[in-house]
Amino acid sequence: MAPHTEQLIRSSAVQLRGLTRSFEDRTVLDGIDLDIPAGQFVALLGHSGSGKSTLLRAVAHLDHEVVGSGQLTAPERVSVVFQDSRLLPWRRVLDNVLLGLDGKEAEHKGREALAEVGLKGRERAWPNELSGGEAQRAALARSLVREPELLLADEPFGALDALTRIKMHTLLRELWERHRPSVLLVTHDVDEAIVLADRVLVLDHGRIGLDLTIDRPHPRSYRDPLLGEYRERLLAALGVTEDHK
Ligand SMILES: Nc1ncnc2c1ncn2[C@@H]1O[C@H](COP(=O)(O)OP(=O)(O)OP(=O)(O)O)[C@@H](O)[C@H]1O
Numbered sequence: 001m002a003p004h005t006e007q008l009i010r011s012s013a014v015q016l017r018g019l020t021r022s023f024e025d026r027t028v029l030d031g032i033d034l035d036i037p038a039g040q041f042v043a044l045l046g047h048s049g050s051g052k053s054t055l056l057r058a059v060a061h062l063d064h065e066v067v068g069s070g071q072l073t074a075p076e077r078v079s080v081v082f083q084d085s086r087l088l089p090w091r092r093v094l095d096n097v098l099l100g101l102d103g104k105e106a107e108h109k110g111r112e113a114l115a116e117v118g119l120k121g122r123e124r125a126w127p128n129e130l131s132g133g134e135a136q137r138a139a140l141a142r143s144l145v146r147e148p149e150l151l152l153a154d155e156p157f158g159a160l161d162a163l164t165r166i167k168m169h170t171l172l173r174e175l176w177e178r179h180r181p182s183v184l185l186v187t188h189d190v191d192e193a194i195v196l197a198d199r200v201l202v203l204d205h206g207r208i209g210l211d212l213t214i215d216r217p218h219p220r221s222y223r224d225p226l227l228g229e230y231r232e233r234l235l236a237a238l239g240v241t242e243d244h245k
């Protein structure tokens with residue numbers, strides 16, 4: 001397989017230039033240009049199979065086996081959260097959060113991060129004793145403790161029930177406000193994107209088909225009628241009309 005011809009330049013923001021990724025004869029990302037300023041909260045929408053995870057994996061440098069080209073700039077400290085919490089079942093919650101970090105100071109930060117996500121007192125629990133939402137909270141704590149400049153999240157709430165998902169939205173936004181990493185949140189949920197992000201991208205045919213700034217104050221309500229206009233534009237970009245939602 002051809003090696004990537006991309007450069008890695010350390011900086012605090014994401015910059016993609018002509019990013020291309022292909023699987024066999026299929027080009028999934030077709031020359032993507034994108035800048036994410038430091039501290040911006042961005043959501044990425046797109047049909048299933050449009051390449052959202054491929055893009056996220058590229059930015060996270062998790063795709064060394066994939067054929068590709070282009071330039072990619074990403075910060076040094078990047079954390080990734082997936083749909084499944086990926087906690088190691090044989091390690092207690094605090095040990096999962098600390099994974100790879102040693103020392104008293106790290107432990108203190110780990111405990112603080114667990115408290116921040118509402119898991120104070122659960123440090124010594126085993127992952128299988130946590131609910132799905134709690135496991136995702138622990139995954140967020142594991143990211144936080146690394147003080148990421150960029151948080152990449154691939155449908156992190158996709159497996160949660162609607163009520164838990166709304167609570168997680170509030171938590172994620174609060175954490176972002178406190179720590180201000182750049183965020184790239186992959187989701188298939190238009191409402192999740194509109195409520196959380198300041199900018200929403202739609203991936204379509206390997207390119208950014210729509211780049212929409214959501215200019216509404218936070219916290220946002222799903223019922224805010226002004227969000228309806230953004231929803232319509234995003235659904236149109238996804239090829240969905242309100243009648244067929
Ligand atoms: N390792 C791989 N080998 C071959 N094809 C792949 C591989 N990973 C992804 N693809 C293909 O690339 C395309 C984009 O996949 P990707 O996982 O990025 O889509 P996605 O937008 O994240 O979809 P979903 O919303 O279903 O998660 C799909 O057609 C998929 O089959």
Ligand SMILES: [Mg+2]
Binds near residue numbers: 053054
């Ligand atoms: Mg995906």
